[in-house]
Amino acid sequence: MDISTTTDVPPPASHSKAAEQKRAARGATRPGDRIFLGLSRGSGILLLAIMAAIAVFLTYRAALAISKDHANFLTTFEWNTNVLEPKFGIAVLVFGTIVSSVIAMAIAVPIAVAIALFITHYAPRRMSGPVAYVIDLLAAVPSIVYGLWGALVLVPHMNGLFGWLNDFFGWTGLFSWDEGAPRSMLTVGILLAIMILPIITNVSREVFRQVPRMHEEAALALGATRWEVVRMSVLPFGRSGVISASMLGLGRALGETMAVATVLSPSFDIQASLLNPGGGTFAQNIASKFSEANEFGRDALIASGLVLFVITLLVNGAARLIIARRAEYSGANA
């Protein structure tokens, strides 16, 4: 507001009230304004402080634990904290977290992209609205419910599939199966895929919807079939959006706790086969080890949580960077 420029001139008496109001309109000179600005800026600063506190306190407690670790924190295949010479390391957890997330991404991303295309380009119009709505709602189903369903419904159904994989691909070693309960990394990966499907679908759908009509018409006018339109204009335009959507999904998969804790039958070693139970993830290990951990054990778990925190920060940061780049790109071409 630039009305303040006139206030240097002493106002005539009859206009004094108006001048008062004009003065009032200027920035934070009134107590009300100062308080309100203080409150809202304070909230923003509080948010930053919380982030800083999370990093500081996790690091502090983690340092307490790691300094007393009688083994290498990064390479040890063991988690023994309630003993005189505690030995614990995150090697298994790093491996399990990455493997389960990679499986989840490999399954969820293609299917989510396909569903997003289904909603924006393939489904009959009467169907696409409700489908999108239902997928929206499914993103809100709590993860513990997915976990319960995974353990009691999905796991028994995996026996047939595992038998198959063992019959046809068992020779690779990756898919050999000792007929144990199918509470393995592959099942976890499939369940995580189901859980992150809605969020990847929703973000991809929004991106595909923003594809300018004129790009699609350009392809159509060249005599492209529907699939060729998708390949020539929709997918290239949506690529970076799909990547960032996938990163968001990956962030979820990496940090998911309950669904892994209910489905996986954990152990502190690395299984060569994806079908045999064993292994663990950061979040699952924290949840399952927590109840029997003493104070030192809890610090050790906090140490592993710190690693998870850093990993998710990196993944999310990468996703934001891609989104920011995309914003520039689409702005230049809109």
Next chain:
Amino acid sequence: MSNALVTDKRPSTLRAASLPKWTPWAIAAGSLALGIGISAAAGLGSSIQWGLIAAVLFVLGTYGIAARVEGRRQARDRVATSLVWVAFLIAVIPLVSLIWVTVARGAKVLDVYFLTHSMGVVADTEPGGGIYHAIIGSLEQVGLATLIGAPIGVLTAIYLVEYGRGRLAKAVTFFVDVMTGIPSIVAGLFILSLMLIFKMQPFGFAGSLALAILMMPVVVRSTEEMLKLVPNELREASLALGVPKWRTILKVVLPTSIGGITTGVMLAVARIAGETAPVLLLVFGNPFINNNPFEGAQASLPLYIYQQFANSAGSGAAYDRAWAASLTLIAFVMILNLVARGIARWKAPKTGR
């Protein structure tokens, strides 16, 4: 190349051999029948196997038939279409199954008794008991988290939209984005580290703090979007009348966007209501009714589900209770979602009318 030659080779350039409209359905029905046939003959027990065989047959059959009749480009187009449909069905099946099983099994024990009794004198392996204590715990923890998280979130969004310029605002924006991605268990560990330092025992409010941390970035994001939708003319009109900025925000900006803000807050509440991990670490769980969130362990709905599943050694009665609690939780979350979307729809079209 003369015109006549082209005409001779292809009597019509426009007319392409094409399959009738019902072809995809016929191929789908055929491959389903064949898939079931093969599976039955091979003695495969799992419906996942049946479905996968049928899906593969469907895609291959579509390609084969279309390539033969319509040519390769059309065949590719049809395969893409059939793949998209198959992907949709593959995704729908587990999601439908999830809802179906939860409703079917949850309805078995879900009644007034279940909602109004605790697990106080019932062992986890026995039938009976209920979720009253968990509902109380959930309501108190989520309520307190909302009391802390929602105002901070809304105020931060106001700062970013109405005042924010410069480095502080940029930093806040960036870290709000980063905060959105924090796994819930990490938020739990953060509060846990404080509790370890101050030698505190689990209590409900600790869980609320972790939930509030998870809630804040979600509220900031959605509120920001809503405030940005308020046209600048409105703000300027109010300021030009000599209304101070803070009153402009309170009396003009917020009322205009209150519907959207409410929606955002409710969606955030729905999200934290389902969080288990931080509650597990900080509130611990308690079969008895504890009305005081500031002292002693409490239960919560998601935690109850987990503990009924994990601590009951596979007892059917505990599983039934877990399903019933899941149904209650899903119902609560879905109702919040639907109401929130209803508010958004009811408040939104003001500009359109």
Next chain:
Amino acid sequence: MAKRIDVSGLTAYYGSHKAIEDISMTVEPRSVTAFIGPSGCGKSTFLRTLNRMHEVTPGGRVEGKVMLDDEDLYGAGVDPVSVRREVGMVFQRPNPFPTMSIFENVAAGLRLNGNYKKSELNDIVERSLKGANLWNEVKDRLNKPGSGLSGGQQQRLCIARAIAVEPKVLLMDEPCSALDPISTLAIEDLIGELKERFTIVIVTHNMQQAARVSDRTAFFNLAAVGQPGRLIEIDDTERIFSNPSVQATEDYISGRFG
């Protein structure tokens, strides 16, 4: 190669709204036909029915006949994809594929049919770019993105892309309305050259442009807002602009309305 278009009794809808009604006309091969008329009179809609692009708009549907030489575009068993291959289109705003290079943009239509040797492809791309009077400006940067060109160059790139697949007819929907006068002149010159090989139909808001480039001109009008658009008359361009047979045409051309 160019073909004749013969439209009879064509009516097009958006959902339940009738956009144009009962249009019949003949477009001669190797000529330029311009469509003029006030905004909303359905000339663009009509243009889009000529290569079955109208039906990609949600709710779009068409009744009537469009004969391309002796084949009905809306006949039973006709594949719209093949129709668009025969009848190319250039849009109001230049729309090169933003993620493709200049070369790839021109080759896009050819690649859909696959099976071109690299050298063949090079030849066709060069020929098309030359045909669009763009070759000299871009021959050194064929691998740069098409979106880096100026608006007028982008539009000529789109024309090159359209003629690369050797259509019989080229439809242009206000191809110069987003361009500056110099680029517009370049496109108009190009249209004059292209009509040696193609049947060209152009929608334009600019009556001088219609007078400059076209052999025949069709005037469209609508009775009132919400009413369907109709073809008022079609005749040699000279006659339309000097001595039209309908009063409404004269009113429009002399600037008395629209």
